[in-house]
Amino acid sequence: MNTSLPAERAASLAEIASVLRRAQRVLAFCHISPDGDAIGSLLGLGWILRELPPLPTAETRQIALVCADPPLPQLSFLPGAEHLLTASPAGPWDAIVAVDASDAKRLGSVFRPDDYGAAPIIVLDHHVTNLHFGALNYVDTRAAATAQVVVDLADALEAPITREAAVCLLTGLVTDTLSFRTSNTTPEVMRTAARLMEAGANVSEITALALNRRPLAAIRLWALALAALQLDGNVLWTQVTLAMREAAGSPQDGESGLAEYLLNAPEARATAIFSEKTTGAVEISFRSRPGCDVARIALSLGGGGHPQAAGCTIPGPLADAQARVLPLLHRAAG
Numbered sequence: 195m196n197t198s199l200p201a202e203r204a205a206s207l208a209e210i211a212s213v214l215r216r217a218q219r220v221l222a223f224c225h226i227s228p229d230g231d232a233i234g235s236l237l238g239l240g241w242i243l244r245e246l247p248p249l250p251t252a253e254t255r256q257i258a259l260v261c262a263d264p265p266l267p268q269l270s271f272l273p274g275a276e277h278l279l280t281a282s283p284a285g286p287w288d289a290i291v292a293v294d295a296s297d298a299k300r301l302g303s304v305f306r307p308d309d310y311g312a313a314p315i316i317v318l319d320h321h322v323t324n325l326h327f328g329a330l331n332y333v334d335t336r337a338a339a340t341a342q343v344v345v346d347l348a349d350a351l352e353a354p355i356t357r358e359a360a361v362c363l364l365t366g367l368v369t370d371t372l373s374f375r376t377s378n379t380t381p382e383v384m385r386t387a388a389r390l391m392e393a394g395a396n397v398s399e400i401t402a403l404a405l406n407r408r409p410l411a412a413i414r415l416w417a418l419a420l421a422a423l424q425l426d427g428n429v430l431w432t433q434v435t436l437a438m439r440e441a442a443g444s445p446q447d448g449e450s451g452l453a454e455y456l457l458n459a460p461e462a463r464a465t466a467i468f469s470e471k472t473t474g475a476v477e478i479s480f481r482s483r484p485g486c487d488v489a490r491i492a493l494s495l496g497g498g499g500h501p502q503a504a505g506c507t508i509p510g511p512l513a514d515a516q517a518r519v520l521p522l523l524h525r526a527a528g
Contacts, residue, residue, distance in 0.1 A: 341366025
């Protein structure tokens with residue numbers, strides 16, 4: 195556990211495991227606009243909890259996995275993805291788990307704490323911006339992905355990691371480390387990945403499906419966004435408008451991965467994608483090189499993430515959002 199957390203708000207994995215072993219009915223969530231780590235960690239947790247021995251009072255455990263938004267098409271290969279719920283089923287519940295979400299707002303409107311009674315809310319995460327909104331919070335900021343935290347929880351539960359769980363959790367590691375290319379890819383991360391491969395997950399297949407394969411509509415959207423690129427000093431940014439989305443064929447979250455791609459330009463120390471939403475809001479994805487902390491910017495705007503990868507959603511229109519955010523990004527990029 196990250197011992198820098200306030201003791202009164204942190205929990206050990208042993209404490210969390212004790213609660214989950216006694217829970218017959220578990221409701222788990224991941225964040226809106228889910229990436230591979232969010233969906234992989236949520237599904238992986240579900241497979242692990244189903245492997246726990248049944249309680250004396252019931253033959254099976256009831257595990258409900260909820261995400262307000264459906265997973266991206268390239269993540270549909272994940273075992274169990276077809277059974278994810280986009281609305282919360284009625285309780286009662288014995289435990290509530292939030293994975294890969296730095297604050298309650300990131301879970302969306304499907305997360306309703308007032309409905310859960312005495313059921314403890316458990317937070318499993320690795321984001322440095324996590325607000326510790328649960329009754330039991332385990333936030334390991336040294337972990338490269340929340341999937342790594344879920345593997346550690348499996349050990350605390352003394353639960354086996356099946357092939358299905360391994361595929362989901364390795365997907366979380368692969369996507370959050372960009373196939374083990376980020377600066378937080380430690381020997382421990384590689385040991386965890388090797389363990390998941392030994393359990394049956396295929397790293398090359400996961401990389402191809404989750405990172406390299408894109409629908410044609412998404413490629414067309416990238417082309418339009420790249421044509422609108424702007425370099426201001428060492429900040430490289432672009433926008434994705436509703437008109438661009440329509441012209442490209444309206445791909446679901448088609449700009450995913452574009453912010454990382456822009457960081458390949460040696461002129462860029464930080465990148466940003468401003469995405470116009472039908473609600474009038476603007477979703478912003480930040481990426482940066484080490485030494486430029488974009489998590490602080492995202493947190494100040496109501497979002498969160500990591501020092502080199504973060505995001506937020508703010509009111510539009512696009513021009514206003516850019517005028518508000520770009521000066522902050524320029525200051526952070528130096």
